[in-house]
Amino acid sequence: MSSDTVEITCIACPVGCDVSLEVDDGEIQSIEGNTCPRGADYAKEEYRNPTRILPTTARVAGGVLPRVPVKSAEPMPKPELEDAMAEIAAVEVDAPIELGDVIVENVCDTGVDIVATRDLPATEE
Amino acid sequence: MTETEMERAESAQSAAEAEQAIRRETHDLVVVGGGPAGLAAAQEAYDQGVEDIVILERDFELGGILQQCIHNGFGLHYFDEELTGPEYAQEFIENVAERGVDIRLNTMVEEVTDEKIVYAVSEDDGLTEIDAEAVVLAMGCRERTREALDIPGDRPAGVFTAGTAQRYINMEGKMPGEKAVILGSGDIGLIMARRMYLEGADVEAVLEILPYTGGLTRNVVQCLEDFDIPLRTQQTITEIYGDERVEGVTVQEVDKDFEPIPGTEYDIECDTVLLSVGLIPENELSEGAGVDMHAVTGGPVVDDGRETSVDGIYACGNVLHVHDLVDWVTEESMIAGRSVAKQLQGDIEVREDPIEIESTGAVSYVVPERITKADDDREKLPLYLRVYAPMDEVFVTVECGDEQLAREFERRAEPGEMITVDIDTEALADLPENRLTVDVVPKEEI
Ligand SMILES: Cc1cc2nc3c(=O)[nH]c(=O)nc-3n(C[C@H](O)[C@H](O)[C@H](O)COP(=O)(O)OP(=O)(O)OC[C@H]3O[C@@H](n4cnc5c(N)ncnc54)[C@H](O)[C@@H]3O)c2cc1C
Ligand code: SF4
Numbered sequence: 285m286s287s288d289t290v291e292i293t294c295i296a297c298p299v300g301c302d303v304s305l306e307v308d309d310g311e312i313q314s315i316e317g318n319t320c321p322r323g324a325d326y327a328k329e330e331y332r333n334p335t336r337i338l339p340t341t342a343r344v345a346g347g348v349l350p351r352v353p354v355k356s357a358e359p360m361p362k363p364e365l366e367d368a369m370a371e372i373a374a375v376e377v378d379a380p381i382e383l384g385d386v387i388v389e390n391v392c393d394t395g396v397d398i399v400a401t402r403d404l405p406a407t408e409e
Numbered sequence: 410m411t412e413t414e415m416e417r418a419e420s421a422q423s424a425a426e427a428e429q430a431i432r433r434e435t436h437d438l439v440v441v442g443g444g445p446a447g448l449a450a451a452q453e454a455y456d457q458g459v460e461d462i463v464i465l466e467r468d469f470e471l472g473g474i475l476q477q478c479i480h481n482g483f484g485l486h487y488f489d490e491e492l493t494g495p496e497y498a499q500e501f502i503e504n505v506a507e508r509g510v511d512i513r514l515n516t517m518v519e520e521v522t523d524e525k526i527v528y529a530v531s532e533d534d535g536l537t538e539i540d541a542e543a544v545v546l547a548m549g550c551r552e553r554t555r556e557a558l559d560i561p562g563d564r565p566a567g568v569f570t571a572g573t574a575q576r577y578i579n580m581e582g583k584m585p586g587e588k589a590v591i592l593g594s595g596d597i598g599l600i601m602a603r604r605m606y607l608e609g610a611d612v613e614a615v616l617e618i619l620p621y622t623g624g625l626t627r628n629v630v631q632c633l634e635d636f637d638i639p640l641r642t643q644q645t646i647t648e649i650y651g652d653e654r655v656e657g658v659t660v661q662e663v664d665k666d667f668e669p670i671p672g673t674e675y676d677i678e679c680d681t682v683l684l685s686v687g688l689i690p691e692n693e694l695s696e697g698a699g700v701d702m703h704a705v706t707g708g709p710v711v712d713d714g715r716e717t718s719v720d721g722i723y724a725c726g727n728v729l730h731v732h733d734l735v736d737w738v739t740e741e742s743m744i745a746g747r748s749v750a751k752q753l754q755g756d757i758e759v760r761e762d763p764i765e766i767e768s769t770g771a772v773s774y775v776v777p778e779r780i781t782k783a784d785d786d787r788e789k790l791p792l793y794l795r796v797y798a799p800m801d802e803v804f805v806t807v808e809c810g811d812e813q814l815a816r817e818f819e820r821r822a823e824p825g826e827m828i829t830v831d832i833d834t835e836a837l838a839d840l841p842e843n844r845l846t847v848d849v850v851p852k853e854e855i
Binding site for chain 2: 293295297298300336337339348350351353355365366369383401402403
C-alpha cells in the first residue's frame with residue numbers, strides 16, 4: 285500500500301492555506317487544512333493535473349527588439365514547462381509580429397499554442 | 410541619468426548655447442511618462458473632453474515597465490482577464506493612438522516648474538519649452554540599488570537590480586549570468602528567480618531579511634516551489650566578493666533588529682547577484698516643481714483628484730506611491746485624468762472645508778491624503794492603503810469622529826499588497842469633523 289501525505293499551498297486567494305491530501309494509490313482519501321471549499325477544489329486539481337501559463341520570449345529577426353514576449357495561450361501541464369522552453373528557444377520569427385500571432389503550434393504535443401503577447405514592428409529600412 | 414540621457418541633455422545644452430531657437434509651444438495637458446499611468450490619465454482626460462494632450466516619453470516606445478513584465482497576472486481587476494504586462498500595455502497604447510493624442514518618444518523631460526512650464530529634450534527637436542495648463546506627473550519608480558544598501562565587499566561586475574536583469578533578458582535577449590543569488594523576495598525577485606531558472610541559469614537561493622516574503626503566495630509557489638528554488642528568510646548578503654566578476658557572496662542570518670548574527674555566515678558561489686530590495690517613486694521632477702512630498706510613500710502629497718500641492722500639477726501611478734497591481738494604477742490614473750479635465754473645463758468645485766485623511770495604528774499610509782474636490786458625480790471614492798506587517802482576518806475601517814464611513818473585511822493584509830476601501834461620497838456631505846482616520850483592526854477587536 286502506498287499511502288502518502290501531499291502538502292499543497294492553496295493559491296486561490298491571498299491567505300495561502302497549507303492543504304494536506306491523504307493519498308492512497310493515487311486516489312485522494314481526505315483533504316485537510318483548507319479553510320474554504322475553494323481550497324479543496326484547488327488542491328484536487330493541483331494534485332491530479334497541475335497546469336501553468338508559461339510566459340517567456342522568442343527570438344526575432346529584423347524587429348525593433350531582438351525578442352518578442354510570448355505565452356502559452358492556455359495553462360499547460362506543469363511537467364512540460366522545461367521541454368516547452370527548449371522548443372520555443374529553437375525558433376526564430378520574422379518581424380513584424382502581431383499580438384496573438386502563433387509562434388509555436390501545439391507545443392510539446394500538449395494541444396496548446398505559444399502566442400505573441402505584443403505587436404513588434406520591423407526595423408525601418 | 411543613463412549615458413544616452415546624459416548625451417541628449419548635453420547636446421540640448423550646446424544647442425541652446427548656440428542660441429538656436431528653442432521650440433516654444435502651449436498645450437492644455439502635458440503628461441510626463443508614457444507608462445500605464447500616463448496612458449490611462451491621457452485617455453480619460455481625452456474622453457472627458459480635453460483634446461490638446463501631449464505625452465512625453467523618454468523611451469523608444471510607450472508602455473513603461475510593463476513591456477519588460479512579460480509574465481501573466483495583470484488585469485484581473487480591470488479587464489476581468491489575466492493578461493501579461495505587454496498585453497495590458499498594448500490595450501492602452503492603442504487607445505491613446507486611436508484618440509490621436511500627440512505622442513513624443515525619445516523625449517526626456519528635464520524640468521517642470523511650479524508655473525507648469527515643461528522643458529523636454531529630444532535628439533530630433535532639441536529643447537522644447539511647453540507652457541501647459543495642466544501637467545500629469547507619471548514617471549513611475551526606480552529600483553533601490555546596492556549603493557543605497559551599502560553591502561560591503563568588492564565591486565565586481567555581475568550585480569544587477571532585478572528590473573535591469575528583467576529588461577536584459579526579456580527585451581534584449583541577454584542573460585546576466587549563469588549562477589544567481591537573489592536578494593529580496595518581493596514579487597519582482599520571485600518572478601526573476603523563475604525567469605532565470607527557465608532560461609537555464611542556476612538560482613542558488615532567494616534571500617529575505619524579513620521573517621516573511623514580500624511577494625504573493627502564488628508567486629512563492631509558482632516561481633520558487635515549482636522549481637525547488639530555496640527561499641531563506643531572515644538572511645542577508647553581508648559581503649559580495651570577486652575580482653572582475655562576482656565569484657560569490659557571504660550570507661548571514663539576522664536577528665529581529667536585522668543585525669547579522671555572528672557565527673552564522675556561509676558562502677554561496679555565484680556569478681550574478683540580483684537585487685530586488687524595493688522601489689522608490691521617481692520624483693526629481695516633482696521636487697523641482699516644488700510639490701509637497703509624503704514621508705512614507707516617497708511621492709507627492711495629493712488630494713482626491715490626485716492634484717499635488719501645486720495648482721494644476723497632478724501625479725498618478727508609481728510616481729505617487731508604489732503599486733503592486735497595475736489595475737490600481739489604471740484606476741488611479743483615470744481619477745487623475747478626470748479631475749484634470751474638470752479643472753481645465755473650469756467646472757471643478759472646491760470644498761470649503763477640505764478633509765484630511767490620516768492613517769493610524771497598523772496602517773502605514775493612505776492615498777489620497779486629503780479630499781478637496783466637491784464636484785461630485787462619482788459615487789465612490791476609493792482609498793488606497795498599506796499595512797506595516799502581515800495580519801490575518803482584519804477589518805479596514807474609515808472613521809470620522811464617532812461615525813463609521815466604511816468597513817471592509819480582509820482575510821489577510823500584507824505590506825506587499827495594497828488594500829483598497831471605498832467611501833460612499835454621499836457620506837462626505839455631512840461630517841462631524843474634517844478629519845477621517847483609517848485603521849486596520851483584527852476581527853476579534855471589533
Ligand atoms: C519590475 C516590476 C514588476 C511588476 N510586476 C507586476 C505584476 O506582476 N502585476 C502587476 O499588476 N503589476 C506589476 N508591477 C506593477 C506595475 O507594472 C506598475 O505598477 C506600473 O507599470 C506602474 O505604471 P507607471 O506608469 O506608474 O510607471 P512605469 O510603467 O514605470 O512608467 C513610467 C514611464 O515614465 C517614463 N519616464 C520617467 N521619467 C521620465 C522623464 N523624465 N521624461 C520622460 N519620460 C519619463 C519612463 O520611461 C516610463 O515609460 C510591476 C512593477 C515593476 C517595477
Ligand atoms: S483554502 Fe480558501 S481561504 Fe485558504 S487559501 Fe484557499 S481559497 Fe483562500
